[in-house]
Amino acid sequence: MSSYDEKPWLGIYDKEQPAEITPEFTDALAMFAASVARNPDGDAIRYxxxxxxxxxxxxxxxxxxxxxxxxxxxxxxxxxxxxxxxxxxxxxxxxxxxxxxxxxxxxxxxxxxxxxxxxxxxxxxxxxxxxxxxxxxxxxxxxxxxxxxxxxxxxxxxxxxxxxxxxxxxxxxxxxxxxxxxxxxxxxxxxxxxxxxFTPGDTAFLTYTSGTTGPPKGAMNTHGNVVFNSQAYRQWCGLGDDDVILGVAPLFHITGLIAHITVSLLLGVPLVLFHRFEPAVAIDTIRSERPTFTVGSITVFIALMNAPNADPDALASLTKIWSGGAPIPPSTVKAFSGAFGQYIHNIYGLTETTSPSHGVPFHAEAPVDEASGALSVGVPIYNAVVRVVGDDGRDLPAGEIGEIVTIGPMVVPGYWGKPEETAAAIPGGALHTGDVGYMDAAGWFYIVDRKKDQINAGGYKVWPREVEDVLYEHEAVREAAVVGVPDAYRGETVKAFVSLRPGRAVTADELIGFVKERMAAYKYPRQIEFLDEIPKTVTGKLLRRELRARERT
Missing domain, CATH: 3.40.50.980 (Rossmann fold)
Structure with missing residues (x-):
């Protein structure tokens, strides 16, 4: 039996938390109907x-x-x-x-x-x-x-x-x-x-992810996935009938869908919405509505911390905070706690895990890896078995770095209309996340890198090839390579390296504007560097890793 089968992380759970939970409903509609029957006159949405x-x-x-x-x-x-x-x-x-x-x-x-x-x-x-x-x-x-x-x-x-x-x-x-x-x-x-x-296996919604291998794929989040992780949030985060949920995560995203919408439907408690995130508006909303719980990217909490109308009283009600979607600097957690008194718990998951697969338990604090300075993403949530595997697919011992593989009732059965991609990413129901990390001896997990080239800009996933394809549409561009580079606010941002066609000219601002008109705001490059030649292998493959290394030296 491997250390993963023994689940060393169970010792980190709150003593009142069970090791496993059982779904209470077959589908999300039944979950909602129970809340309507229980508290029909309670607020469902505040806007x-x-x-x-x-x-x-x-x-x-x-x-x-x-x-x-x-x-x-x-x-x-x-x-x-x-x-x-x-x-x-x-x-x-x-x-x-x-x-x-x-x-x-x-x-x-x-x-x-x-x-x-x-x-x-x-x-x-x-x-x-x-x-x-x-x-x-x-x-x-x-x-x-x-x-x-x-x-x-x-x-x-x-x-x-x-x-x-x-x-x-x-x-x-x-x-x-x-x-x-x-x-x-x-x-x-x-x-x-x-x-x-609906049966637990019926698809509740499709959430699109670029994953680690190219164009967007529709993850089939089932009713069983939705019910299970809604209950997992309730138990893991200590939520009850008196809580109020602040909707800071985008509702289209798996975090917003589960941590905001379906958790509120399960609990029958108010979900506070304010159209789209604007820090000063969010602060005023928190002050007036007194929400208690939220999950958002770390950029949200950085923005709240720096809002002109922020003060400890404004955020006093918000005592149950989790953050995921992007790496969290330990210094930011410390600064937020120092300013407002609340601890930001780390949480980790993917679209394919229907939001969380790992999290820092309520009332616990995540350890920091001494060597890398990385903050732990937590421990596996209920019913999840998470392994770290090597290139040969075998379990690696605690402390060794490999790919994170997750099994549990939160993992989707596959991608819409894409059986080959499903077989490659989720063979036998085991999700190969594409994230690289390790587990320490106590059971805490750490994410240290991504297996492929995907860029994580403030929690939004960007596939470089998609940006490159748009750059190639510009008549002046000969070659383009896009990578993620460190960014103090977003964690990582998009940078393009471009070589121009002979006799053609274009400025960096013009190219940025060209892409901005054609892509979502989080995808267009914030930086462009012109090179005579883009580094490539002898077979002509772009050496993105070399470009990334240049930015980190």
Missing amino acids: FDGRITLRELDELTDAFAAGLLDTGVTPGDRVALYLQNVPQFVIGLVGTWKAGGIAVSINPMNRERELELLLKDSGARVLIALESLHRDVAAKIVGRTAVQTVITTSELEYQTTGDERVFAGVERVRGENTVDMAELIDRFRGRRPPPVS
């Missing part, structure tokens, strides 16, 4: 001065599901959500489930080429989008996809007074050939869709 109770959310999602069915949605159809952190995301998600569908979460920063790729890959028949995103992006490409119905909405809905820092310049822009979400709900208000029943 600026707007409030939606659990009873109202149940009625809104019933009506929306009936509307989806009227458009022709059938069980198993995909419904894409192209929205910011607004109540309509939750309504769209739960309504899709009530119609028997599968939700597809899409980053609102995606531009035409990215949105088109995801809509085509998922085969989504319905797109729910903010009016502005439809006008500026979706209207240009939906005709080339399987989308038959476009439902639009506005961030101005479900609140009345607004906040000029968030809504300045926002106007209603009803698109041609679109259905207004509020009108659709009003038309079917009072209707109840036919009951649906």
